[in-house]
Amino acid sequence: MTRLFLFLFTLIYGLTAFSQTTIEVNIEWSLPYTLNISENQKIEHLQFKNAAVTYENSFLPRYHQSIPLNGNYEISNVRLLSAIFEPIVAEELKVLEQNNSLDKITTSIEVNYYTTTSQKQQYGVVHFFPFQKNSSTGEIEKLMSFRLSYDKKNVKVNSINNKSFKLASVLESGDWYKIGITKDGVYKLSYNTLKSLGIDIDNIDPRDLRVYGNGGAMLPILNSAKRPDDLVENAIIVQGESDGKFNSGDYILFYGQSTLKWNYNSSLQKFEHAVHQYSDTNYYFITANSPELTLPKRIQNQASSVATPTNFVNTFNDFQYYEKDESNLLKSGQEWYGEYFDVITSYDFKFNFPNIDPSSQIHTTVNGIARSSLGASNGNIMEFTVNGGSATNLNFAAVNTTLYYAQYASSSQASSNVLPGGDIVNVNVKYNKPNSSSKAWLDYITVNAKRRLIMDGQQMKFRDVNSVGAGKVAQMNLSNATAQLKIWEVTDIYNVKNQNYTLSSGIAQFNINSDSLREYIAFTSPDSINIFRYGKVKNQNLHGFAQKDMVIVCHPNFWAAGEKIANLHEGEG
Numbered sequence: 001m002t003r004l005f006l007f008l009f010t011l012i013y014g015l016t017a018f019s020q021t022t023i024e025v026n027i028e029w030s031l032p033y034t035l036n037i038s039e040n041q042k043i044e045h046l047q048f049k050n051a052a053v054t055y056e057n058s059f060l061p062r063y064h065q066s067i068p069l070n071g072n073y074e075i076s077n078v079r080l081l082s083a084i085f086e087p088i089v090a091e092e093l094k095v096l097e098q099n100n101s102l103d104k105i106t107t108s109i110e111v112n113y114y115t116t117t118s119q120k121q122q123y124g125v126v127h128f129f130p131f132q133k134n135s136s137t138g139e140i141e142k143l144m145s146f147r148l149s150y151d152k153k154n155v156k157v158n159s160i161n162n163k164s165f166k167l168a169s170v171l172e173s174g175d176w177y178k179i180g181i182t183k184d185g186v187y188k189l190s191y192n193t194l195k196s197l198g199i200d201i202d203n204i205d206p207r208d209l210r211v212y213g214n215g216g217a218m219l220p221i222l223n224s225a226k227r228p229d230d231l232v233e234n235a236i237i238v239q240g241e242s243d244g245k246f247n248s249g250d251y252i253l254f255y256g257q258s259t260l261k262w263n264y265n266s267s268l269q270k271f272e273h274a275v276h277q278y279s280d281t282n283y284y285f286i287t288a289n290s291p292e293l294t295l296p297k298r299i300q301n302q303a304s305s306v307a308t309p310t311n312f313v314n315t316f317n318d319f320q321y322y323e324k325d326e327s328n329l330l331k332s333g334q335e336w337y338g339e340y341f342d343v344i345t346s347y348d349f350k351f352n353f354p355n356i357d358p359s360s361q362i363h364t365t366v367n368g369i370a371r372s373s374l375g376a377s378n379g380n381i382m383e384f385t386v387n388g389g390s391a392t393n394l395n396f397a398a399v400n401t402t403l404y405y406a407q408y409a410s411s412s413q414a415s416s417n418v419l420p421g422g423d424i425v426n427v428n429v430k431y432n433k434p435n436s437s438s439k440a441w442l443d444y445i446t447v448n449a450k451r452r453l454i455m456d457g458q459q460m461k462f463r464d465v466n467s468v469g470a471g472k473v474a475q476m477n478l479s480n481a482t483a484q485l486k487i488w489e490v491t492d493i494y495n496v497k498n499q500n501y502t503l504s505s506g507i508a509q510f511n512i513n514s515d516s517l518r519e520y521i522a523f524t525s526p527d528s529i530n531i532f533r534y535g536k537v538k539n540q541n542l543h544g545f546a547q548k549d550m551v552i553v554c555h556p557n558f559w560a561a562g563e564k565i566a567n568l569h570e571g572e573g
């Protein structure tokens with residue numbers, strides 16, 4: 001038994017090598033600080049050197065320590081040792097009472113910590129409120145000094161941290177031309193389009209043509225989240241390339257993705273949209289002399305699965321949203337709102353789902369915000385109806401409308417499921433203004449519906465959640481199909497596939513292994529019009545820069561101020 005225990009201990013210890021470190025800390029307290037919030041509003045709060053003070057924490061100062069871990073480590077087992085406290089004085093107690101922050105102070109300090117990455121370096125961050133309520137005297141005490149003890153634990157190198165960065169950007173050399181698009185779809189770049197971009201189209205070999213782009217969705221906010229390291233090449237079709245000459249009837253076909261992203265929420269079983277906060281246009285880059293030595297990527301054919309179908313797909317999931325970015329209430333941040341409910345308190349919205357499936361419920365979600373001193377129980381409610389049916393309520397909490405720094409408005413969201421009455425889905429949103437000063441704004445509406453799998457228009461995207469599952473094989477039956485129809489699988493935007501199908505009595509049929517959700521676009525005519533041409537781009541090599549400590553991005557109008565900040569930080573080293 002002992003031997004087994006020893007063996008296990010060695011094994012665990014060997015896998016997770018860690019070391020313990022201790023730092024001595026003195027907290028440098030000063031007199032309570034007075035913060036001027038506006039001309040006639042002041043807040044007093046307790047203060048020490050490098051304290052973090054926020055409204056959310058009732059102005060209770062928080063201790064913060066960032067610890068460089070010098071390698072691929074994780075911080076753990078953080079403890080405060082030899083903590084020395086002193087009772088707070090009456091004046092300090094008064095400040096805590098005024099700010100209603102006493103209830104945040106408990107009989108022992110709750111230490112919070114996490115590991116984060118900044119400039120490819122790992123840091124441990126420790127934070128806590130340096131106060132305790134003495135369990136025997138009941139007095140509030142503040143922390144004066146302590147030893148901060150923590151373990152540094154080796155972490156398994158994951159794919160993000162282990163990532164090797166490219167030494168050079170593809171844009172470093174070669175001739176590059178930029179285009180922009182705003183909608184998901186199949187695009188056609190004709191001889192004339194390429195020529196007007198500035199490409200020397202008569203003298204290039206079309207077999208060298210490549211299109212690069214990283215999809216249009218917003219980059220993740222977290223620095224540590226996975227993302228492409230450089231521009232990624234997309235598979236394309238170059239019609240007429242085999243003769244080595246780009247003739248006037250030759251063209252490029254590629255799948256372009258807009259900046260709007262739809263994600264499937266499997267717990268709610270619906271698709272949710274994410275609007276790009278910085279761009280309505282997604283860009284693609286074209287070259288015939290890329291510095292990359294790989295063979296140019298071309299769209300490959302994908303055979304129909306020979307496995308026996310388990311699911312027969314005649315309907316598909318579709319979704320639409322309505323969201324206008326019209327007002328930003330505090331003139332800051334990322335949240336924008338649309339329709340304003342004040343004098344007008346009711347708005348109608350129309351969604352069109354061609355060939356809607358009458359037997360599947362439509363799922364509607366409405367999100368809004370309201371600014372009112374009254375809560376939902378006093379009528380601070382938005383309600384929506386779908387096709388005039390029964391109302392669904394969004395209940396809003398009251399906000400303090402007199403305090404400048406209080407929460408400006410409260411948000412709410414509600415959903416409903418109803419059977420459709422036809423292809424058109426009418427959504428009415430009303431605000432039940434509880435008093436004359438109450439107002440509300442619409443954030444967005446999303447509608448998830450099922451449509452019959454019937455080709456509609458020149459391009460149609462489709463996917464089916466119902467047939468997804470381990471070991472499942474779906475037989476897709478797309479009707480209203482003609483011989484001109486092409487079906488591309490666009491699940492992997494970098495490696496789009498041309499799906500083979502059989503056509504019989506106007507039904508395009510193919511089988512697929514559907515253990516995960518796949519997405520398709522069927523089209524009879526690619527879009528050659530909605531392409532914005534930007535022309536040639538300069539060569540650039542972001543990967544060639546030495547690592548910077550700080551990057552300042554600013555509008556040319558603020559160049560002078562930007563340089564001033566840069567000089568200030570450079571001076572500090």
Ligand SMILES: [Ca+2]
Binds near residue numbers: 239243250
């Ligand atoms: Ca040709």
Ligand SMILES: [Ca+2]
Binds near residue numbers: 337444
């Ligand atoms: Ca919004």
